[in-house]
Amino acid sequence: MSILLTPHRPGVAAGRDAQALHRAAAPDFFGWLEHTRAAGGCSRPIRLTGTLTAVDRDTGRVVGEQHTDELPDRTLYKACGNRRAAQCPDCSWVYAGDAFQVVRCGLTGGKTVPATVATHPVVFATFTAPSFGPVHHRHIPRHTCADRRRCDCRPAPCHARRATGTCSHGQPAACFTRHDSDDPQLGRPLCLDCYDHDHQVVWNAFSGELWRRTKQAVERHLTALCRRRGIGHVQVATDSGRVRRVPPVRVSHGKVAEMQRRGAVHFHVLLRLDGVDPHDRNALVPPPAGITADDLDAAVRAAARQITLTTPPHPDRPHGWPITWGEQVDVRRIGTSDGDMTDGKVAAYLAKYATKSTEATGHCSTRLTPDTIDAYADPEGDHLARLIDACWRLGRPTHHHTTRTAAPTGERQGDLDTKPNPYAGLRRWAHMLGYGGHFLTKARRYSVTFGLLRDTRATYRRAEEDTADTITVGTLTFTGSGWLTDGDALLANTAAAQHRERRRIGREELAHEAWSGVAA
Template sequence: MSTPLTLYRPDLALGRDVQVLHRAATPEFFGWLEHTRPAAGCSRPIRLTGTIATVNAGTGRIISRLHTDELPDGALYKACGNRRESQCPDCAWVYQGDAYQVVRCGLTGGKGVPASVGRHPVVFATLTAPSFGAVHHRHVARHTCATRQRCDCRPTPCHARRTAGTCEHGQPAACFARHDADDPRLGQPLCLDCYDHDHQVVWNYFSGELWRRTKQAIERHLAALCRKRGIPLVRVVTASGKVRWVPPVRVSHGKVAEMQRRAAVHFHVLLRLDGVDPDDPHALVPPPAGITVNDLEEAVHVATSRITVTTAPHPDRPQGWLIAWGEQVDVRRINMAGGELTDDKVVAYLAKYATKATEVTGQQFARLTSATIDGYADPEGDHLARLIDACWHLGRPTHTNTAGGAPTAHRRQADLDAQSNAYAGLRRWAHMLGFGGHFLTKARRYSVTFGRLRNTRTVHRRAEDDETADTITVGTLAYIGAGWLTEGDALLANTAARQRRESRRVGREELAYEAWLTGAAA
């Protein structure tokens, strides 16, 4: 690149439109657009500085070396990769596409997953949290709308109780309103003082452990059915040469967490029933004929009704909290003749929630610290403020240092608290209202990984840039900042990204239409 572009210094005092004109008037404007293409569309790209070297993969000889000072703006732009749509719509769009592929390949095969998985029994389970207190809700007894996304059906009254009276805090224990879908009262407790905020954040925090034990209970139930029906164990040889006898069925899952309006998470889980190949334990084979989708559905109901977790003692609650699933456990069959749900509908549904977090509650939080917590936590505040306060209060240090106040012990206090206090992580995840898990997880055998999809995309981009397979690019880079230099740069880069994305979409539609015409003509 030529030197004048690297000397570009935007005037931040100018308006956005003038910034656009100044950037577009530079002779190397189109080179700048091409340079920022990998991060174009990103709301807050990462700017890196350092050296980029092209190395021969066979000999290790450096073919060329480039410093970022020679590039436009003197930096390398990289997309932030944030999965949350509220933070970066473009990166979330990419993540959502990857999530769609991860979930779909586990149902229909592809990208290294055999197509035979499409014949395996699969159920779609929705597991919810229990009640922590009465909240405003919208319930439609019978839907007559064309689509749930734009439901205009008349709901039933919220809490129609003629004899409910008031709670011990003087708040009405009934609500006769028929809430609209966008009513801000939805998910809010009828009485903030009656609501058990501590239990809810603890449930969010330990919900991952509850799911882990539930998954184990589902597999144990199926293994017991195999023994009862005379289906023998399978002999497998591990990589170390040891012989193991394992149950002939196993369950692979893909799970998405969704934050409800009351700020409690619930899980949407795809559970696929697989068999075990004695010659190749990693192969995906159908389950034995004696185990059906009915057994998988029964196993889910049995496990969710029996499995609970009792948390460790806490100074505020020595007996701990009971963590269990709520009464609303919905299990439906998919991927089979006469199934209640279709593959495409479930996959799109799960991929949509993979880019969400706490937005449904009406708030978007960054990680909270001791310096910022006072602006969000309030034991006498609204519903979210009390939940955050519960996270911060329950996650407080409970280990008292009695070693004479030595500096070393003081520096290690945080580590001691984390080891002795099972709730210490609540402070780390206070911005997520206690939930510290990833919003999309899967079993190892369920489907393709995000890493493989990203690597495939990287190889494709290298092929587009005419990079040869016998060379690799090695960067020695350091972080210098985040975000576009000006609002004008952001507008130009994002507009170019949208145009390229729309062009690709139109191209795909034209190719699909041409393929359809060819097939119709044949």
């Protein structure tokens, strides 16, 4: 293993390199490296102490016992499993691989999903949030580049078509700048006082309910279409033995939420059209011949235009806020041939966003509390500070007229969230700008689960590593997180990075050999 050290750099780096050299010079270095291999690359591994007991597989008899005090560092390391790339690149790499498999299996089959799903109609829809006020943006009206990933096209002026002059707060109403892709102004309002920060955080909080109703509307639209075309309901038997009549089609989805630079979420959704088997209601079968991808496309567009909801009353807004989709609703077909919308490219696209959170906005923090809220929220601050302040202010208990800085004495954050207030979740998810949903969700029938993939991987590793007819049972206790020294982190992460690179090169070699065989 080659390690890049910088012994002449002052400060933290020099101390880290010295720690790494001390560890590498120890006689048991390779034993320690093998011991940490399971958590190698993790930014903050979990440290566990306790007893590891070897039990005979057949008889259940204890054949050996070892305490973690006998292991290197007197502890057992376990990867943290964090999905966010900004928090732990190695664990998020594993999560992204699982997310890719979850998404792709719903498109092509595999891993307990029948391969026949590849023939089902599928569309890829993007639902965006509405406008809460003009923001700086980068728009390219016409692409002339050959590759969008290396796009060098000249963008149009930001808001050149807006009326000249100033807004009611004295800020310019137009922007003639041609923003670069890394311009920090992108996503920031032209006028902070004109922007409706309250509406945006409420929209984030209720966007999950908006999506639920939208999917129901898609299914109702398709059911009505089947009725008009003479495709009758299907009779299926429930678990209790009763017979029910159900619509002949159903929609299975895989959804990823992406946080835009302005702090509003939008959804990338794969919607697959399935049929119903009267003999096995859990089977994945193609839809009736009279329903096509064109019908699914039309149903999604119609539902996006029609579905709206109004949030419950709030002391600051007695009539609630309207929650609708934005005007930019994009629906595309998914094909398995070469092109921009192949199953592999879409799965990789969604898996990439499944490891992200609020990093695009420039904000990244853990859950906020009354002790830490003042460091992030400011009603007179920048865009992000106002969004967080809106979450904290609107999420206050409705029967307490408290401010952001005066939380009720003796009440914990969890107590505040259990109050009978539909907006209480805004405080709990203030660090997420009001959005409390998971960034990757799916319908139960769409594909395999993360749990199945993890169990399969664990079973494979046990079968690969076990050399005796025993299983290991751990009685462990959490003692902390993180590596003991920065030098240990450098060594373990370097070894893990080299292992990932070898796997990547191996996959590329296998793909090249397969392509060469097909070409020959």
